Amino acid sequence: MSDAGDRGVESIFEDLYEHAPCGHLSTTINGIIIRVNETLLKWTGYQREELVGQPFVSFLRPGSQLMFETRYLSVLHLRGEVKEVAVSFRHANGTALPMMVNSTVTTDGNGEPVTIRTAVFDASERQEYERELLAAQRKAEASETRIRVLQNASRVLTEATTDTALANQLTKITREAFAASNVSMYLLNAEGKLDLASGNPALGLLDLSGDGPARLLARPEGTMILSRADPLAKSSGLAEVMRGAQVETLVSVPLSEEASPLGVLISSFARSRSFEPDDIGLYEALARQSTQVLTRIHLLQQLERLTLIDPLTGLASRRLIQKRLSDAVTLSRLNHRSIALLLIDLDGFKLINDELGHATGDSVLSEVGSRLSSVVRHGDLVGRLGGDEFVVLCEDVTPDEVDRVVERLHATLRKPLTGRASQKRVTGSIGTILYLGGVPDHIPPDLILEQADEAMYRSKRAGKDQDTTVIVGDASPAEGHPVL
CATH class of the missing domain: 3.30.450.40 (GAF domain)
Structure with missing residues (x-):
C-alpha cells in the first residue's frame, strides 16, 4: 500500500479512536495519563492538556480514589484486566460523573507491563436507572x-x-x-x-x-x-x-x-x-x-x-342476680360472713294487671322497684327475677339487720300507689334465707334461690303481707325464724 493509503487508513483509525462511542485513555503502568480521546474530553469538560501528564486517580472523587488504589490496581496487576468497575469521576465543573471502566494491561515483547488502556462508559443513565430500581x-x-x-x-x-x-x-x-x-x-x-x-x-x-x-x-x-x-x-x-x-x-x-x-x-x-x-x-x-x-x-x-339490667325497672336482671349471688357465696365461704337472700312476690298485682292493663302494671312494677331500692342497706343488691318477683341480696348481715330490712320492705310496699293504680293496693309476701357464718361448700347458689322461693310460698300460704325467714347455721330458734 502506498504512503498515501497508509496515511488514509491511519486517519480513519484515528478518527474512530477520537470519536468512539466510549471514552478512552491510556496511562503509564503507574497511572499517569498519556493519551485521551475526544469523547472523554467532551464528557468530562476538560482540555486535553489538563488531563495528560496527570495521575488518573487524581480525577476521581474521594470514595473512588480509595477503591481505585486499594482494590482496582491490585486486581488489574494480578489479572491483567478489570471489567465493569464503577467509579465516580470529577467533572471539570466539580460535579460527580458516574463512569464504568474496563482496563487492560499491555506488555512489551518481553512480557513486561508497559501501559494501561481503559475504556470509559458514561454510567449516568445506568446510575439513574439503578436509583429508580432501588x-x-x-x-x-x-x-x-x-x-x-x-x-x-x-x-x-x-x-x-x-x-x-x-x-x-x-x-x-x-x-x-x-x-x-x-x-x-x-x-x-x-x-x-x-x-x-x-x-x-x-x-x-x-x-x-x-x-x-x-x-x-x-x-x-x-x-x-x-x-x-x-x-x-x-x-x-x-x-x-x-x-x-x-x-x-x-x-x-x-x-x-x-x-x-x-x-x-x-x-x-x-x-x-x-x-x-x-x-x-x-x-x-x-x-x-x-x-x-x-x-x-x-x-x-x-x-x-342490657342483659344485666332489667329494662323495665332499671334493677339487676335475673342474670346479674345469679352472678352476684354466686360471687357472694364464694366470698362468704372465704371470709365466713353471713349472707341473706330475700325473695318478694307482690300480693294484688295480678288484679291490677288484669283490670288496668299491662301498661299500668309496668308502671306499678317500676314504682315498686324504686321503693325497694330506697329502703335497703347501702351495698345491698335489688333485682327483678321476672313478672312481679323481686330479690334483695344482703352480704355481711346479722339477723337483726335482716329483720329491719324486711320491716322496711313491708312498710314501703303498703304505701298507696300513684297514677292509675292509686285506688289499688299491693303488699309483699317475703321469703328469706339467712346463712350465718358462711355458706357451706355443699350448698350451690341455685339452691339458695330455691330455698328463698320455698320460704316465700310459706308466706303466701300464711296470707298476704307475710314473711318467713329461714336461718341456716349456728343460731337459736326465734319466733318466725326457723333454723334448718
Missing part, C-alpha cells in the same frame, strides 16, 4: 411491610374484648411500625374528656383534656404532623412543651366513627421525621381498624349491660 425496591418492601403490619393488626386487634386490651395492642403495633419513641392512646369518657387508655402520657404529664398547648392534639380533624419548628406549635406553646420532653416530631391521628369522636392516637419521635403519603395511609388504616373494633366492643358492652 427506590422501586424500597417502595415495594415498604408496601410489603405495611401489608404485614395491617394483617397483623387485623388479627391482633379483632381479638381485643376491652378498650384497654385494644389500646395496649394498638400502641404496641404503632410503636413498632414507625419506630416511635412513645405512642399513647386516649379515649373519650362519658363526660367527653380524654382519658389515657394505654402508653405513657403524651409529652410527660400533658393533660389532653384541658385548654393548654395540648388542645391541638386532642381532637384533630385529620392526621396532624407537628415539629418543634412548626409555627402552629410555636404559637400555641406546644413547641416549648415538646422541647422539655425532648420530642422533635408529633403525629396525632383521630379515632372516630361516622364523624363521632372516640379518641386520639399520638406518636412522638425524638428526632425530626418526615412521612410519605403511604405512611400517613398506614396510620389512618390502623385508626380505622381500631375504631371498628372499638365500636364492636362498645356494642357488646351495651348488650352485656
Whole structure:
C-alpha cells in the first residue's frame, strides 16, 4: 500500500479512536495519563492538556480514589484486566460523573507491563436507572411491610374484648411500625374528656383534656404532623412543651366513627421525621381498624349491660342476680360472713294487671322497684327475677339487720300507689334465707334461690303481707325464724 493509503487508513483509525462511542485513555503502568480521546474530553469538560501528564486517580472523587488504589490496581496487576468497575469521576465543573471502566494491561515483547488502556462508559443513565430500581425496591418492601403490619393488626386487634386490651395492642403495633419513641392512646369518657387508655402520657404529664398547648392534639380533624419548628406549635406553646420532653416530631391521628369522636392516637419521635403519603395511609388504616373494633366492643358492652339490667325497672336482671349471688357465696365461704337472700312476690298485682292493663302494671312494677331500692342497706343488691318477683341480696348481715330490712320492705310496699293504680293496693309476701357464718361448700347458689322461693310460698300460704325467714347455721330458734 502506498504512503498515501497508509496515511488514509491511519486517519480513519484515528478518527474512530477520537470519536468512539466510549471514552478512552491510556496511562503509564503507574497511572499517569498519556493519551485521551475526544469523547472523554467532551464528557468530562476538560482540555486535553489538563488531563495528560496527570495521575488518573487524581480525577476521581474521594470514595473512588480509595477503591481505585486499594482494590482496582491490585486486581488489574494480578489479572491483567478489570471489567465493569464503577467509579465516580470529577467533572471539570466539580460535579460527580458516574463512569464504568474496563482496563487492560499491555506488555512489551518481553512480557513486561508497559501501559494501561481503559475504556470509559458514561454510567449516568445506568446510575439513574439503578436509583429508580432501588427506590422501586424500597417502595415495594415498604408496601410489603405495611401489608404485614395491617394483617397483623387485623388479627391482633379483632381479638381485643376491652378498650384497654385494644389500646395496649394498638400502641404496641404503632410503636413498632414507625419506630416511635412513645405512642399513647386516649379515649373519650362519658363526660367527653380524654382519658389515657394505654402508653405513657403524651409529652410527660400533658393533660389532653384541658385548654393548654395540648388542645391541638386532642381532637384533630385529620392526621396532624407537628415539629418543634412548626409555627402552629410555636404559637400555641406546644413547641416549648415538646422541647422539655425532648420530642422533635408529633403525629396525632383521630379515632372516630361516622364523624363521632372516640379518641386520639399520638406518636412522638425524638428526632425530626418526615412521612410519605403511604405512611400517613398506614396510620389512618390502623385508626380505622381500631375504631371498628372499638365500636364492636362498645356494642357488646351495651348488650352485656342490657342483659344485666332489667329494662323495665332499671334493677339487676335475673342474670346479674345469679352472678352476684354466686360471687357472694364464694366470698362468704372465704371470709365466713353471713349472707341473706330475700325473695318478694307482690300480693294484688295480678288484679291490677288484669283490670288496668299491662301498661299500668309496668308502671306499678317500676314504682315498686324504686321503693325497694330506697329502703335497703347501702351495698345491698335489688333485682327483678321476672313478672312481679323481686330479690334483695344482703352480704355481711346479722339477723337483726335482716329483720329491719324486711320491716322496711313491708312498710314501703303498703304505701298507696300513684297514677292509675292509686285506688289499688299491693303488699309483699317475703321469703328469706339467712346463712350465718358462711355458706357451706355443699350448698350451690341455685339452691339458695330455691330455698328463698320455698320460704316465700310459706308466706303466701300464711296470707298476704307475710314473711318467713329461714336461718341456716349456728343460731337459736326465734319466733318466725326457723333454723334448718
